[in-house]
Amino acid sequence: MTEIPTPDLEHNPVVARIRAWRSQTIAELQSFRGELTLVVREELLALAEFLAGESDLSFTFLSDITGVDRFPIEPRFELNYHLLSITRREVLRLRVLLPGESPVIASVVPVWPTADWHEREIFDLLGVHFHGHPNLRRLLMPDNWEGHPLRKDYPVEGFR
């Protein structure tokens, strides 16, 4: 087992930059195994524009969006945005928490067009809605499918 030193979260330049921009955006900072996670309170789209647009941040590459269902914990849904800055060789994870009752979040397709299918997949498998998505349809499951299979309360046994 190797010990990974705990990074100095409060003095991280990206964190400082976001705090200087809008002090209330970051709700929580987490670090696990050397990976930095910013739990974002609101204004995801504005933050996305800021992170991708500012030349000294340039998080222009969205690797992935992963949805996690924490049922029965509230807030139930957790979306992890894995960002990459190619020019600065840096990665960052944004996390938003959404309630189990009608989960809606702003779509980031205007900032990162690659989010199109990632968001459709999460809509399909977890039932999270993305406000402002250009084409929010099921992606992997058939169009007439009922339910969202990756939810933790989705039955995995018996006949449907």
Place this chain on the structure above:
Amino acid sequence: MTTVQTAAGPAQTMVLNMGPQHPSTHGVLRVVLELEGETVIKADSDIGYLHTGIEKTAEALTYSQAITLTDRIDYLAPLSNNLAYCLAVEKLLGLEVPKRAQYIRVLLTELTRIGSHLVWLGTHAIDLGAMSVFLYCFREREELLKLFEVVSGQRMMTSYFRIGGLALEPPTGWMDRVEKIIQTFPARFDEYEELLTQNRIWQARTQGVGILSAADAIALGVSGPSLRGSGVDYDVRKYFPYSSYEEFDFQVPVRTEGDCYARYLCRVAEMRESLKIVRQAMEKITPEGPIRADAPGIVAPQRERMKTEMEALIYHFKIYTEGFAPPPGEVFQRVESPRGELGCFIASDGSPKPYRMKIRAPSFANLQALPRLVERRLIADVIACIGTLDIVLGEIDR
């Protein structure tokens, strides 16, 4: 038929279904093409035909059992998937793998890259009418598959990388086979290049076709050789080295044209670079040494020890019945698969099963570039553009 307004006046368009059962879609992909004559106005990919719920299945398996699922995600590069998953779990556990195992992992994943590129080259060429290249590529791939069988016991679904190291000690004499591959393959690559690189038909079918600008590629999340063909040198092996890649000396081929021909050149050059890495790995791998981390309760003990030590027997039983429980937390591990940035996200809740396992499949993002590539091109170019993206539907649909 519907009537649309074009620059030349009203014109009739036709919607054509390409696939899902179409040989050039490399799996089960349906592309809905809106055509004006033979020109593509709009293309829309329809995926999900191979969706088998791998991520959901993983939630019901222990960390060791889920390795077998990762082979089946990208069935042309099973070892790259094994590696991404194992590295993610090892990161979750804070587990260090012995150097010898790391080098063997590097060697085998680089051979996987060559094998995957050979399938790509062969199928891409046959799609565009060059039949002989296909036959040669599969001849060489067979040698690689035989090597994988010698090492792991399986040709394709290897599951050879395990959490904390490797499944088995590679058999005696396997290095001779690797040596033979290193000796013979460069001449074979020359053979393909003789058939294609200066071939006027090949150039006509690929040059200037499917142009993707660097800005578009980044915006669409394209990675791997498809991104490097557009002039961006992002390669996870160089940017965020894993499994001791920082100790290897190799180049990342980059082209700036952004067309199918540039991506072809990138991949062929990449195969040659992979052989360089294999050569270096061979020199680094010592004949003797551990292939598994010393982590009782996580890594299975050696068979011999189980016969004499009670603790080893107990650990063996516990690992294979209830598994092991990493600490709660989330990790995201990137590796460079033959198709691009392959990510494995694992959320642990402190139980012996992954609470959520997600694969960031490179093909999933790369395929989103298809409508951009084929816009205002001929139907024949759609075939070239699907081939050049090197998609594997298994990892797109998971």
